[in-house]
Amino acid sequence: MSKIKHTLPIAAAAIVLTAGSIAGPGFIQAESVAASTSTATETPGTTETSPTTEAPSGIIGTRTVATTPAQLLQLLGERIKAKDIDGIIALHEPEAAIVNYDGSIIRGRQAIRAFYIDWFTSDPVLTVNPRQTVVAGGWRGLDGKVRSRTAAIMGDYSLEQNAADGTRESFTGNFCDTVQEQLDGTWLYVQDNPYPPHGGPAPAAAHH
Numbered sequence: 001m002s003k004i005k006h007t008l009p010i011a012a013a014a015i016v017l018t019a020g021s022i023a024g025p026g027f028i029q030a031e032s033v034a035a036s037t038s039t040a041t042e043t044p045g046t047t048e049t050s051p052t053t054e055a056p057s058g059i060i061g062t063r064t065v066a067t068t069p070a071q072l073l074q075l076l077g078e079r080i081k082a083k084d085i086d087g088i089i090a091l092h093e094p095e096a097a098i099v100n101y102d103g104s105i106i107r108g109r110q111a112i113r114a115f116y117i118d119w120f121t122s123d124p125v126l127t128v129n130p131r132q133t134v135v136a137g138g139w140r141g142l143d144g145k146v147r148s149r150t151a152a153i154m155g156d157y158s159l160e161q162n163a164a165d166g167t168r169e170s171f172t173g174n175f176c177d178t179v180q181e182q183l184d185g186t187w188l189y190v191q192d193n194p195y196p197p198h199g200g201p202a203p204a205a206a207h208h
Contacts, residue, residue, distance in 0.1 A: 063075075065186045066091065066186055067185060067187065068187065069133050069151040069179050069187055070133065072091060073130060073153055075087075076091050076189070080116075080124075080126075083120055085113060085117065088116055089109050091188060091189055092109060093180060093190055095107065095108055096112065096188070096190055096192070097112075098112060098191075099191065099192070099195050103195075121162075122161040122162045123162050125160045125161070126159045126160075127158045128155060129155045129156050130154070130155040131154055131155040131156065132153075133151055133153045134151065134154075135150070136150060136151075137149055138181065147181065147185075148181055148182075149180075149181040150179070150180055150181070151179045151181075152177070152178055153175075153176070154174070154175065154176045156172065156173065157172065157174075157175060157194065158171070158172045159173075175193060175196065176196045177192050178191040
């Protein structure tokens with residue numbers, strides 16, 4: 001995989017969550033919320049089981065699932081830091097995608113797995129600042145509850161990782177991720193996009 005494909009997923013090895021905002025399902029109105037940096041806790045009825053053949057020895061058995069977009073971002077960061085490949089894949093829909101700087105797409109769980117295995121060789125350290133989360137769409141059931149909502153998580157980040165020559169390199173950027181509420185009320189990644197539309201030519205030295 002070429003260097004340009006060391007694209008970064010937007011939650012990461014060392015993650016710092018700052019203030020974000022969430023819009024309710026019935027309206028598009030940003031509401032500031034305090035972000036949490038604590039480890040997600042197990043909730044009865046909200047655990048998933050996944051093979052752990054590629055996970056660290058400390059990651060076994062059941063894992064917490066995300067019941068909000070913010071928790072999904074947090075869990076992805078924790079599992080990237082632990083290099084828990086199976087746990088990362090479990091947070092993505094089967095046809096999810098990661099966007100590369102050059103506009104190409106890494107699509108599907110098998111390709112995403114291969115990407116993470118390769119990206120981890122660069123020893124990435126990422127700080128993520130989610131600035132706004134907008135939840136909208138879905139459908140309202142007879143009980144009045146809105147289900148199958150979609151959320152856009154937007155913010156900025158800084159990344160440090162190993163360059164091809166062995167030195168450490170640093171980058172900054174913006175991101176806009178898309179996540180989807182499942183029928184059971186949990187959330188999964190649909191698109192991990194650390195490169196929203198950007199103008200101008202690519203830099204002389206491709207980054208990420």
